[in-house]
Amino acid sequence: MIERAHVLICSGSNCISRGSKSLRQEFEDNLSRLGIRDEIKLVNTGCVGLCEQGPFVIVYPEGVFYAQVKMKDIKTICDEHLYKGRIVEKLVFDEALTETKEVRAFDEIKFYAKQTRVALRNCGLINPDDIEEYIARDGYRGLGKVLIDMTPISVIEEMIKSGLRGRGGGGFSTGLKWKFAYNNKSDQKYVICNADEGDPGAFMDRALLEGDPHSILEGLMIAGYAIGADKGYIYVRIEYPTAIEKLKVAIKQAKEYGLLGNNIFGTGFNFDIEIRLGAGAFVCGEETALIASIEGARGMSRNKPPFPAERGLWGKPTIINNVETLANIPAVIFQGADWFSRIGTEKSKGTKVFSLGGNIKNAGLVEVPMGTTLREVIYEIGGGIPKNKMLKAVQTGGPSGGAIPESNLDLPIEYETLIAAGSMMGSGGMVVIDEDNCMVDICRFYLEFTVEESCGKCTPCREGTKKMLEMLQIISSGEGTLEHLDKLEQLARMVKSSSLCGLGQAAPNPILSMLDNFRDEFEAHVVDKKCPGGVCKPLIKLLVTDDCIGCTKCAQNCPVNCISGSIKQLHTIDTSACIKCGICKNICPVDAIVSI
Amino acid sequence: MKSLDDLKKIRDAAQKKVTMRGKNDGTRILVGMATCGISAGARPVMNRFVEEIAKRDLNTVTVTPVGCIGECAIEPIVEVLQGEERTTYCKVTEEAVERIINEHIIGGKVVTDYVIGKYRL
Numbered sequence: 259m260i261e262r263a264h265v266l267i268c269s270g271s272n273c274i275s276r277g278s279k280s281l282r283q284e285f286e287d288n289l290s291r292l293g294i295r296d297e298i299k300l301v302n303t304g305c306v307g308l309c310e311q312g313p314f315v316i317v318y319p320e321g322v323f324y325a326q327v328k329m330k331d332i333k334t335i336c337d338e339h340l341y342k343g344r345i346v347e348k349l350v351f352d353e354a355l356t357e358t359k360e361v362r363a364f365d366e367i368k369f370y371a372k373q374t375r376v377a378l379r380n381c382g383l384i385n386p387d388d389i390e391e392y393i394a395r396d397g398y399r400g401l402g403k404v405l406i407d408m409t410p411i412s413v414i415e416e417m418i419k420s421g422l423r424g425r426g427g428g429g430f431s432t433g434l435k436w437k438f439a440y441n442n443k444s445d446q447k448y449v450i451c452n453a454d455e456g457d458p459g460a461f462m463d464r465a466l467l468e469g470d471p472h473s474i475l476e477g478l479m480i481a482g483y484a485i486g487a488d489k490g491y492i493y494v495r496i497e498y499p500t501a502i503e504k505l506k507v508a509i510k511q512a513k514e515y516g517l518l519g520n521n522i523f524g525t526g527f528n529f530d531i532e533i534r535l536g537a538g539a540f541v542c543g544e545e546t547a548l549i550a551s552i553e554g555a556r557g558m559s560r561n562k563p564p565f566p567a568e569r570g571l572w573g574k575p576t577i578i579n580n581v582e583t584l585a586n587i588p589a590v591i592f593q594g595a596d597w598f599s600r601i602g603t604e605k606s607k608g609t610k611v612f613s614l615g616g617n618i619k620n621a622g623l624v625e626v627p628m629g630t631t632l633r634e635v636i637y638e639i640g641g642g643i644p645k646n647k648m649l650k651a652v653q654t655g656g657p658s659g660g661a662i663p664e665s666n667l668d669l670p671i672e673y674e675t676l677i678a679a680g681s682m683m684g685s686g687g688m689v690v691i692d693e694d695n696c697m698v699d700i701c702r703f704y705l706e707f708t709v710e711e712s713c714g715k716c717t718p719c720r721e722g723t724k725k726m727l728e729m730l731q732i733i734s735s736g737e738g739t740l741e742h743l744d745k746l747e748q749l750a751r752m753v754k755s756s757s758l759c760g761l762g763q764a765a766p767n768p769i770l771s772m773l774d775n776f777r778d779e780f781e782a783h784v785v786d787k788k789c790p791g792g793v794c795k796p797l798i799k800l801l802v803t804d805d806c807i808g809c810t811k812c813a814q815n816c817p818v819n820c821i822s823g824s825i826k827q828l829h830t831i832d833t834s835a836c837i838k839c840g841i842c843k844n845i846c847p848v849d850a851i852v853s854i
Numbered sequence: 855m856k857s858l859d860d861l862k863k864i865r866d867a868a869q870k871k872v873t874m875r876g877k878n879d880g881t882r883i884l885v886g887m888a889t890c891g892i893s894a895g896a897r898p899v900m901n902r903f904v905e906e907i908a909k910r911d912l913n914t915v916t917v918t919p920v921g922c923i924g925e926c927a928i929e930p931i932v933e934v935l936q937g938e939e940r941t942t943y944c945k946v947t948e949e950a951v952e953r954i955i956n957e958h959i960i961g962g963k964v965v966t967d968y969v970i971g972k973y974r975l
Contacts, residue, residue, distance in 0.1 A: 260908035261901070262917045264874050297901065318874045319916035343887040383875055393861065396869035401857045515864070516856070524856045742907030832912075 261299035263340060268314040268382060270305030270468055271500055272461070272622075277329070278313035284329055288336035290800045297445025298340055299735035304469015304504075305461075306382035308369055309622040310377065311351055321363035325351035353641075369620050372639050374601060376609045377425075377585040381469035381623075386504050389511040391666050392472040396519055401476050401593035406484055411482040413591070414440055420595035421588070421607030424581030425453060426543070427658065427684045427760075429606075431675040432587075435577055438567035439485040442575040445723045447487035450547060450571065450578040453494035453501070456540040457656030458707060462611040465623050467494065467501035469517040470585065471508035475518065477584030479529050480591055485577055490531045493548055495538040498684035522552055540657075545570075545578050547713065557761035558713045566706045580685065582611055602628035605671040616689035617647065633667040636690060645651050647692040650791075651775070655684025657704040658764030660771025661691065680771040682764075696791030697776040698783055701768050702730045722753035726769060734794040738784040747773055792853030795838045802829050805819040805850035812842035812851060873913050881959060882912025886931040888922030894946075898929035902951040903932075915959060928970070934958060943968040 267281050282300055289295040306314045310727060311325040315335065322345050324335065328730045331349055338344045345361050353369065354362045364370065375381075384391040392398070404413050418433030439447060451474060455463040478490040494502055502621075510532055512518035520528045534552050541547045542557040549571050550558040566609065568794045570576025582594065586608060590598045606628035615621050620642035626635060632652055643649055650663040658680035662669065669675050673683050691700065705727040714720045729746045732738045750766035750773075773780060782788045787799040802812075808826040820836050823829030830841070831851075843851040885891070885900040896919075919951045923931060928944035934954070941964050943954060953965050 260870075260904055261874075262919075266875070297904070319918060321875075341887070341919070342889075342892075344921045373971070384872060388871075390864060390868035391872055393865045394872045396865070398861055399858075399865075402861055406858060501902040523858065523861075579929060 262297050264299045264301055264312075264318040265340070266301045266306075266316040266318070268302045268304075268306040268316075269302040269500075269667050270309070270312075270382075271307065271498075272309040273312040273314065273815045274500065276313050278327075280329060280768055281313060281315070281327065284332040285336065288333050289340065292336060292341050294341060300387045302387070303730070304386050305465035305623055307378070307465075307623040308351075309749065310618075310620050310622055311622075315739060316364055320345070320361070321365065322351045322361055323351045323354045323364040323367060325354075328527070334369060342710055366649055369622075369624075369639055369641070372621050372630075372634065373625050375625050376578070376589050376598075376601070377466065377473075377582050377611050378469070378623070378625045379589060380473065381465060384470070386469055386471055387507050389508070389515055389517075390474060392470070396592060397472055397588070398476055398825070400588035401479055401483075401517070402523055404480050404591055405523045405527050410440060410484045410486060411633075413480065416591065416595045417587075420590045421602075421605075422583065422590055422598065423606065423673065423686065424580060425582035425586070425610065427682065429656065429683060432579065432583055435579075436481065436484050438565070439575045439577045441485075442568055444575050445575045446489075446572075447485055448571045448576040448698070449478055449481045449485065449487045449490045450548065450552070451490065451492040451494075451545060451574060451581060451584055452545075452578050453492055453498070453581050454536050454537070454538075454543040454548060455495070455498075455581070455685065456514045456543045456711070457685055457687045458704075459615045459689055460656060460685055462613055462623060462686045464501050466581050466585050466611075467498065468504050471501075471504045472512065473504075473585045474581055475508055475512055475531060477579070477587035478531060478583050479518070479522075480587050481577060481579060481584070482529050483527060486527050486576070487577075488530065490529065491534050491552055491571070492531060492540070493536055494533045495542075497538045501534065502535070509533070519646060532800060539713075540707070541759070541761050543711040544573040544761060546656055546759065549576065556713075558715045559761070561758065582686070587812050588638040596641070603670065603672050605674055610671065610683065610686060612688040613688045614688050616653070617643050617649075617692040617695070618690040619644050628672055629670045631668050631670055632662065635671070635688070636667070640690070643690065643692050647694060649690065650693050650695060651691045653681075653689040653700070653768075654687065655682040655690060655764075655767070656687040657707050658682065658760070658767055659684045659687075661697065661700070661775060663775045680774055682767070692809045694793075694834070696734075696789050696793035697772045697779045698730060698734050699793045701772055702734060702802060704768045705730055708761065712761060712765075716756075716758035718753045719754040719758065719765065722749060722757070723762070724764065725749060726753070730769075733780065733783050733798070736783065736794070736796045738785045740781070740784055742784060743773065743777075743780055780821065784800055787852075798838060799833050800831050800838060800840070800843060800851055801833075802831055802851050803837070803850050803852055805827065805848050807848055807850070809847060811845050811847065815841050815845050817841065841846060867971055870908070870911075870913070874916065874917075880916070880933040881912075883915065883917045883959075884920045884933040884935065885917065886923060886929055887919035887928070888926075890922055890926035891929045891931065894926075894929035898948060899932065899946050900928050901949045903955070906951060906955045910955070910957075910960070912959065925970075942970040945972050 315324040385539040422432045424430045547557045547559040565578045611625045820832040932943045934941045
């Protein structure tokens with residue numbers, strides 16, 4: 259029996275956490291009940307991207323995009339859409355409906371229409387557990403092309419020509435990195451996939467590993483052939499169980515199909531891939547610490563040079579590429595460097611995947627051509643800020659990056675422009691910050707993270723990050739002075755210039771960029787003893803405005819009973835007893851409680 | 855995997871698995887599948903379309919069940935959409951399916967024996 263319809267169920271980690279795992283069985287049961295199980299193909303795919311609206315079910319051939327699907331909705335979809343052919347409009351993602359209530363196909367939705375998918379080309383579209391679906395989408399043809407038609411050095415030249423730069427954050431030319439390793443003669447070389455995604459809020463690599471694991475394997479093999487390595491490692495954190503499982507299935511299938519192992523494509527090229535699990539330490543995303551961890555040592559970085567391309571894993575020439583970089587490689591090779599370099603800008607070629615999060619309507623995974631402006635990403639793809647709040651800044655690069663203020667929103671996304679704006683591309687975290695956030699508090703959050711993750715080997719990072727955090731705590735408690743701001747800046751510059759590895763060198767970036775762009779907010783904390791975002795508890799007061807409708811919700815939910823007022827009367831907060839927990843503010847139906 | 859040809863063979867066979875996902879600009883066959891259609895026998899008709907299309911490797915043709923278009927008396931109704939051109943067949947039987955595929959979808963000639971106009975006259 260050939261299926262007449264395909265039902266794609268998003269099974270990325272974000273949707274699984276929203277309950278998509280049990281949806282498949284519910285489909286099975288309902289389709290069997292209707293006697294049409296044979297006619298419909300059920301496919302569990304990787305991340306579809308619009309995580310805020312998950313779990314998703316997409317029905318082809320129409321391409322109908324159902325969002326926020328719950329268990330009880332499955333029966334309706336089966337009875338109405340799959341059995342009788344009537345699209346269930348009330349379950350369709352609202353942006354997929356036109357004004358006349360016609361259903362738009364999934365790739366015509368605004369969220370997707372502005373995107374260009376290169377790295378994510380198969381994500382959410384194929385079943386990651388079926389190698390044939392990857393092959394059907396031209397998978398492994400890039401590998402075939404390099405093994406049969408190209409010499410290693412011509413592969414490297416092609417990569418250099420394409421202009422692909424490392425997507426892990428550094429932005430170094432992938433082709434040049436390979437060339438260094440190629441030029442270092444050795445009996446044994448290694449390639450490593452860095453899947454130790456550690457930035458808080460970033461999940462690009464996880465989505466790729468879960469949704470399209472074969473593209474990572476193929477990229478790794480092409481890299482191995484180019485530099486002369488026959489062994490690859492994928493270093494992935496144990497916090498990604500689904501990704502690990504998909505990788506294992508993919509490796510097993512690639513071996514069964516003879517695409518991994520000995521004498522691939524009859525060319526005599528041998529390659530083996532091993533998965534190494536990390537315990538989830540941020541520092542192990544740094545190349546030398548990652549190598550130490552694979553070797554079984556404690557994950558600590560060392561001095562560079564020698565660079566890994568010269569002396570890496572077990573002392574042999576090694577290249578380390580990030581997951582997203584590797585996912586791009588098969589496409590670059592198969593479609594050619596000229597095709598790839600036409601996407602993007604002069605210095606930043608291709609696309610970049612971002613995990614869009616924070617105060618944004620359509621949080622999720624987006625891939626845009628380099629040169630797209632931040633404004634387009636936030637307002638056109640992301641759908642803007644909920645509740646029409648004012649945007650304050652965009653944080654890129656996670657704990658190693660900085661914040662770009664609203665005034666700079668028309669900046670095109672490129673490696674150089676983001677650095678010039680005091681931030682960085684990073685691995686792709688993009689956190690939208692609105693007027694209700696406090697920049698001092700956000701700095702404090704990132705520093706808490708880096709203090710925890712510092713490996714402790716070098717003093718500037720180990721002690722410096724801790725002292726910076728202490729100063730931030732003093733500032734947010736209202737006991738800081740202007741002198742603290744100067745000292746904080748001085749210390750930040752010192753840590754940046756003297757730390758051993760990228761972790762310490764980048765840890766002060768949030769502070770430096772926010773002091774640069776939002777100094778007035780820091781000064782408000784130390785001079786006026788006010789928190790403009792209304793976040794730092796010692797500096798705020800909660801007040802009820804005249805908008806109060808007297809619903810008594812706040813009074814009922816106050817844990818310390820400090821709100822008084824009767825029904826339909828203006829309520830008041832006893833500020834001496836208030837613990838500033840913010841429950842009343844969040845629960846108020848008319849936003850009548852403000853923090854000042 | 856011994857050669858690129860081996861990979862190509864797997865790819866060609868596997869493409870059937872995924873061609874449905876993505877833009878579908880080819881011929882669309884809409885089968886009326888409301889209660890009236892189902893009771894008039896639309897289900898075996900639709901299944902027959904799917905089977906025949908698969909058998910002939912017509913990758914650009916999709917079959918979609920749709921609701922009732924109103925003329926319940928002449929179900930099963932099948933519409934064939936090719937670009938702007940719409941052909942409506944009614945009282946479609948399994949034998950008619952084969953003719954529609956062979957003569958219309960492949961041959962490009964409308965099967966006048968089943969078009970709706972015939973019943974309206």
